[in-house]
Amino acid sequence: MPPTLDAALLTRWTRDATTALEQHCDEIDRINVFPVPDGDTGTNLLLTMRAAAEAVRRAARENGARGVTTVAGALARGALAGARGNSGVILSQVLRGVSEAVAAVAGPAPAGAVLADALRRAHRLATAAVSRPREGTVLTVLAAAAGAAATVDSERLDDVAVAAADAARTALQATTGQLPELARAGVVDAGGLGLYVVLDALARLVTGRVGAAEMPATGAANRPGPRGREVLVAQRESGSAVYDYEVMFLLDGTDAARVDVLRAELDVIGDSVAVVDDGAGLWNVHLHCSDVGAAIEAGIGAGRPHRITVIRFDDDLPPDAASGDGRFVRDRAVLMVVTGTELAELARSAGAAVLERGPGRPVDESDLGAALVGTRARHVVLLPDDSELTRIAERAAAAARRDGQEVLIVPSASVLQGLAALAVHDPARRPAEDVVAMADAAAGTRTAGLMVAESEALTWVGRCEPGDVLGISDGEVVLIAPDLAVGGLWLAHRMLTAGGELVTVLLGQGVDESLGEGLAADLRRTHPEVDVTVHRGGQTDFPIVLGVE
Template sequence: MSESTRATGRGAHHPVATLFRVPPILDSALLTGWTRAATQALERHRAEIDRINVFPVPDGDTGTNLLLTMRAATEAVLRVLRDNADGPARGAAVVAGALARGALVGARGNSGVILSQVLRGVADAVAAVVGPTPAGAVLADALGRAHRLATAAVTRPREGTVLSVLGAAARAAAAAGSDRLDDVACAAAEAAAGAVQATTGQLPELARAGVVDAGGLGLYLVLDALAGLVSGRTGTARLPATGAPARQPARGRDVLVAEREGGSPGYDYEVMYLLESPADERMGALRGELDALGDCVSVVGDGDGLWNVHVHCSDVGAAIEAGLAVGRPHRITVIRFADQVRDALTAGAGETGRFVRDRAVLMVVAGAELAELARSAGAAVLERPRDREVEACDLVAALAGTRARHVVLLPGDGELTAVAEQAAAVARREGQEVLVVPTASVLQGLAALAVHDPQRRAGDDVVAMAEAAAGTRTGGLVVAESEALTWVGPCEPGDVLGISDGEVVVIAPDLAVGGLWLAHRMLTAGGELVTVLLGEGADDALADGLAADLRRTHPEVDVVVHRGGQTGFAIVLGVE
């Protein structure tokens, strides 16, 4: 054990003149001071904890998540104290309850969820006190409760994680053999320090990286903050030896293939939401359903019908629907690992890091190629499922996943506009400002995105996007499968139909001729730019030939060609 770790031992916490010192008590002032000291410790060491975060997902945000969760708890206590400045509701039970609920509501990531259960253990233990009870016994009871709650919350607990550190602290507190709060707190902190250093040898992922568990280290700091406060130790705690990662935590798309808890395959999203449900007996079934969808599952409650749900998965809609089956999900947060915004600490304190940027544009598209095209233009993207229609819950999750305070939603389909408005209404109730710009096609969405300027006033920007979308005429080519009578005459199977504004306007013998004829017709009303989206399976030569013909016949028009990968139309044209 390093010298810094020995400094966390019980003897190091006692100042010299302690013979007649009054034993500290677990009252509201101490709880408030502990929260403040723990927050300061996490602020000092956030970057270090983020740096060593390699398990369960190497996304480098455990320190950030712990800090934001503790800040949420602190804000909840301050609100209670402010609202009851002249009232009686300022006792330890009230403050501890506010801490627990604030942490539950503001919990970020797995580490934040576990921290919320530590504070709930404290709240439950304080609330259970009847008559004179030694403060040390209350803390030991609190840590024991916290360990049981946290372990029950995780579907597949493993040794070498924050749960191991919490368990070691709880056992040491129970075995301290003292009723004094300082003795029990110091014993718990010392055991946590040792357990943190042991995690490297307990978990293969940590051993390969040569680091200790990031969540466990954060918990040690929280417990050490209490030990320092009640023992009178001055100065700041030094971290146990943490190690240095053999490689930096994965970034961007590497996160998708990083090892997950239990060696399960990678998932694309982290989904979290609060769930209002009085049905405690159904939470086990919810955990099982979420575990079938992904990993890193935790479902924790406040004992009064409010639950915090966390899962890593790829089917965001299914994760939210599982919550809908047992209660009312709200404050939905979805993070796409590949696009995760790292600097969560720049968010407004009132939202406890829920929003990490001011503005975003969300586009709904069909297919990976269109999704990549939209992302390259700066949009957040929801890919339409191939086997079902887009539902409001899908859009709500995607809106939350932007983590932007103001979002412009581009549905890309006239029939999806009503669903988009429903989702926007839900998001607004959750504090996110969402405006739907009706777009009947992905090309109208791309036109709107092309004029988006985040530096422009939000209202002016939306007007410009709406005007660009409305000024884009779209059409597409399909191959007739049967005889039919159209507005421009009869067609036979194999004929190429040019469709614009929902009507057949051209019948052509092949795709090359049909594309040119349709473009000529759409340009009769004028235009400066023709965008060509090549459908799934269409030959690149088809679009190249069409672009060459248009540049020859309409030299005043710019032509842009992209692979769209759409399945409904062999070619989609947009004229602006």
């Protein structure tokens, strides 16, 4: 009986493709020279596929999703939300093509015809995603696979899958002569190799072939693994010749017209621009640029950016990290999880890598795993800045350790604790000693916040009325004040009764700067022994957050 494209097969394909990418990740990374020779295409593809697989597992856990349309949709959404780099963006569109083709089937249809339609859609979507497509890339390999699937004289799934994989293999081997960058390095296109691995996994699954896949000659054996700056400063004829950063973020609250404007703006700011969506209002934005702020501001003008990731291409490799796994281009990093663009910028300015979470949006293990890999650091200190994230962070850290990255978690229940830990971070110290110092700084920071009561209620300190300002500490109301200015001063006084040397004030979204200036002046007058700093935090839950160290 010929194989069918059902939910079980899609789930197995995701699993097998993930395993195959794990097996060939280092090889794909080694031959990564276009558009930027940063040695991470295999890693990005693997992270994207893992995110897709996790989305399917999550859908099954939460709502028992078993239908092929539901599974295909979860694959596409998970890949888009977890896409890393240009290669991950393209892979997300391949899986979106599968999702759209499955959803378009109104009744019984040959599985091979559905796969052919999926690859046709994938090629159209992926080509539209890239602002300046070139011959000899993953798009060329995808075009060959789609063309073969459409013309094979069969509608059986196994025949179409084999034809697509074979055509992808042939097209992949030809890429060396199609791009000068590839010819100079003597390798095939890394993204194209990753796509072939994924398509070959499907062909092997539906034909029942077992054992290791027979890989085409890629040139990887003759190319040393990436070693920091040696690879990063390789000649670049296109793709980030003058740009320092890779910027990625998710975008919602927008529409196609505003995204078109955004794409045009990003083309001016940088290159390697790719903007794709899941067909349901969520977009993934990728570019290489030097002005990170301008890229993020363009995103804010188009909608609501979140999960912002910034990676620097040419981080210097410390001497003690000059050997070992080429995935790491620096020895140490600190990764902070924060909510909101302003807090993210504050954390970056203090030297942290940042995983930005949107207000009210959960962070899962795949998000943290991708952010850890994105630091490109051998040793990472992870600051979850939320007690509810600690268990998820521990699982992500354990997975990263299995992949050879050393990750240590400093328990931090708030962003102010995270910033306190970051302030004492010293890369010159031994990692274990540095973590102890950061943990002590976080534990020594007491935090509390102010919020405005929306209704009448009975609290531990009395009855509050709508509009009253409540001081919250450890989840309990500890004071009631007539306004934010008075509440901030009373709350700071209360926190300083246990001692303290530094008060940090974070102003929430929409709070006037003068409120922070007035509070700082009052505290300097009443507590001259204490230093006071005020930052724009932009948080939406508390108008004012205070930290005392």
